[in-house]
Amino acid sequence: MPTYEYLCEKCGCEFETVQSISAGALRICPKESCPRKPWGRGRVKRKISAGGGLLFKGSGFYITDYRSEGYKQSAKTDSAPAKTSGDAGKTAAKPEPKPAKPPPKT
DSSP states (O other), X not given: OOEEEEEETTTOOXXXXXXXXXXXXXXXXXXXXXXXXXXXXXXXXEOOOOOOOOOOOSSOOOGGGGOOHHHHHHHHHHHSOOOOSSOTTOOOXXXXXXOOOOOOOO
């Protein structure tokens, strides 16, 4: 459940409270948080706060972390290189890149 910050307009008291998201905002300063004696019953406003950030610790979460063993085995057989009998050791020659055309003269 999220923590909300409030500010009392009457006594200036700032306090935090843990509430459900679906719960309505508080309207008056709670008796146990109010510094005024007797209790001031001041209107409160919900403050905008940064809230608690998310912290991810560890190596991270990847889609491949939760793959089934059957999927992993079929992926290994699909990615295995095919062996050819006569082409072993030969590499294909790369064609030379074409020179760039000069810009048109204006």
